Amino acid sequence: MTVQWPLVIFTLFLCITSGILGGISIMALQNKGENVRRKAIVASAITLVAGGIASFMHLQHWERIFNGFGHITSGITQELIGVVVLAVLIIIWFIFIQSKKKIGRALPIVTLICAIGMIVVTGHSYLMEGRPGWNIGLLLFYLGNGCLWGGLAVWLLEAISEGSDFKADDVKIAFWGTLIQLICEVLYIPFLASAHIADFGYYANVYSMTTTPLHIDSLATYAVAGPGALMFWISIVATLIVLACTIAAKRKAGSNKVLLTVAIICAIVASITFRVLLYQVGFSLTVIY
Amino acid sequence: MTKKAIITDLNRCVGCLACSVACKAMNNVPIGCYWNKVVRIGPNPVPGGSGQWPDVYMYFLTMGCQHCEDPECVKVCPTEASHIAEDGTIQIDRNRCIGCQFCVMACPYGVRYLDPDERVAEKCTLCEERLVQGLLPACVAQCSGNARWVGDLDEGLDSFVGTYDPLGKQRKMVDFIEPFEESDIHHLPDAGNHPGFAYILRDHEWQGGDDQ
Numbered sequence: 307m308t309v310q311w312p313l314v315i316f317t318l319f320l321c322i323t324s325g326i327l328g329g330i331s332i333m334a335l336q337n338k339g340e341n342v343r344r345k346a347i348v349a350s351a352i353t354l355v356a357g358g359i360a361s362f363m364h365l366q367h368w369e370r371i372f373n374g375f376g377h378i379t380s381g382i383t384q385e386l387i388g389v390v391v392l393a394v395l396i397i398i399w400f401i402f403i404q405s406k407k408k409i410g411r412a413l414p415i416v417t418l419i420c421a422i423g424m425i426v427v428t429g430h431s432y433l434m435e436g437r438p439g440w441n442i443g444l445l446l447f448y449l450g451n452g453c454l455w456g457g458l459a460v461w462l463l464e465a466i467s468e469g470s471d472f473k474a475d476d477v478k479i480a481f482w483g484t485l486i487q488l489i490c491e492v493l494y495i496p497f498l499a500s501a502h503i504a505d506f507g508y509y510a511n512v513y514s515m516t517t518t519p520l521h522i523d524s525l526a527t528y529a530v531a532g533p534g535a536l537m538f539w540i541s542i543v544a545t546l547i548v549l550a551c552t553i554a555a556k557r558k559a560g561s562n563k564v565l566l567t568v569a570i571i572c573a574i575v576a577s578i579t580f581r582v583l584l585y586q587v588g589f590s591l592t593v594i595y
Numbered sequence: 596m597t598k599k600a601i602i603t604d605l606n607r608c609v610g611c612l613a614c615s616v617a618c619k620a621m622n623n624v625p626i627g628c629y630w631n632k633v634v635r636i637g638p639n640p641v642p643g644g645s646g647q648w649p650d651v652y653m654y655f656l657t658m659g660c661q662h663c664e665d666p667e668c669v670k671v672c673p674t675e676a677s678h679i680a681e682d683g684t685i686q687i688d689r690n691r692c693i694g695c696q697f698c699v700m701a702c703p704y705g706v707r708y709l710d711p712d713e714r715v716a717e718k719c720t721l722c723e724e725r726l727v728q729g730l731l732p733a734c735v736a737q738c739s740g741n742a743r744w745v746g747d748l749d750e751g752l753d754s755f756v757g758t759y760d761p762l763g764k765q766r767k768m769v770d771f772i773e774p775f776e777e778s779d780i781h782h783l784p785d786a787g788n789h790p791g792f793a794y795i796l797r798d799h800e801w802q803g804g805d806d807q
């Protein structure tokens with residue numbers, strides 16, 4: 307189906323928000339990262355608002371949400387609940403930071419669960435039986451994307467903070483986050499291979515006789531070696547570059563701002579191209595209409 | 596319970612597109628958009644044949660909203676604009692629709708679209724305003740092959756009716772069309788939505804899978 311850019315941006319920002327919140331929660335559980343918390347929370351608030359604005363851009367009549375928005379089986383409703391929960395958590399973190407209270411363990415644990423939950427909810431709203439390519443593999447990609455952004459967020463926050471107290475771990479988290487993302491991207495292919503578009507044999511759409519009838523024998527082939535290949539491979543290569551940056555940064559002493567910049571640019575490229583791929587393989591169960 | 600639906604006899608459908616045209620005219624469907632399409636399936640090889648003409652067959656499949664029993668479009672709609680109406684059909688309350696297009700994505704058959712002018716989701720309504728007046732849906736009324744029949748699935752095949760004969764008597768599907776077996780009744784592939792509309796196809800292989 308055609309790429310829904312507002313939703314691409316919305317889900318990207320949600321993964322970044324959840325990544326940042328998850329990242330600082332993991333660090334807090336290790337009694338680390340106190341000096342970057344404020345920046346992280348402000349950044350997560352900005353990305354959450356940016357994602358929210360992007361999602362509204364997708365609605366053709368957002369003013370009508372007051373006519374009865376809230377059908378609970380709908381993924382959009384669940385996403386909205388998730389966004390509100392994250393917003394509340396961000397406010398709580400902010401209050402703790404402002405009042406210089408000890409963060410403790412409960413808040414990071416709850417935040418980590420909610421950050422992961424938000425990504426699951428987001429991915430879940432695209433799990434549609436009517437679009438065989440949008441299966442559990444899509445959800446795994448979103449989870450991986452949250453890991454990627456969580457790791458990078460930790461690395462970035464470390465880099466821009468003076469007197470950091472977690473130098474050794476910052477890149478390590480980014481490395482593991484990126485590796486998980488790469489695995490999830492590759493895993494999508496077997497999930498695509500198990501998805502099937504209904505086959506009607508030969509057919510013709512008599513409303514558009516000049517259009518070649520579409521036949522999708524294998525969504526996996528479509529993604530890896532067909533029309534989706536460009537997006538798939540750009541995404542894989544970009545993720546590999548992020549991984550290489552984290553490995554290089556781990557080995558290199560001193561400033562690694564160049565590596566970090568390259569990693570963030572490539573992470574944006576990987577995140578967007580893979581989302582475009584999701585739309586490219588997002589065919590209806592029947593493609594003959 | 597009521598579950599209004601259309602049954603199409605594909606052995607009778609000649610692919611004239613009269614249903615499609617009638618639908619567009621009656622419902623003012625924008626150019627480039629359709630509530631009801633007639634797709635040519637085939638020519639596909641007859642199983643066990645030479646693979647060449649004349650061992651091939653073809654039929655026309657009328658496609659549109661299937662007014663599903665467990666509609667995906669209703670599940671994903673955040674405002675309940677897409678809903679199951681009292682007569683069992685799936686309808687869209689245009690004033691509630693926020694144009695999020697999740698229903699468009701969720702429908703397994705791609706039969707929904709965003710109205711380019713009003714920016715709300717649209718699809719076949721089964722001519723609900725005609726049904727309440729006791730009239731036939733436009734596609735059934737105009738079907739030149741007497742292939743389309745409307746009725747209530749809960750009342751059974753006997754309830755399906757079509758056009759009127761020259762004496763003004765309404766035709767009943769079971770009396771009018773050629774005999775068929777239970778195994779000749781097919782549905783579009785099911786993604787858990789349980790499509791309500793049915794198709795009758797005799798002596799040919801049903802394509803697309805998921806016979807019910």
Ligand code: SF4
Nearest residue numbers: 660661663666668702
């Ligand atoms: S065919 Fe599609 S639009 Fe119609 S009721 Fe089923 S899921 Fe909804």
Ligand code: SF4
Nearest residue numbers: 672692693695696698
């Ligand atoms: S586009 Fe309208 S009818 Fe469809 S899911 Fe969104 S609000 Fe509901």
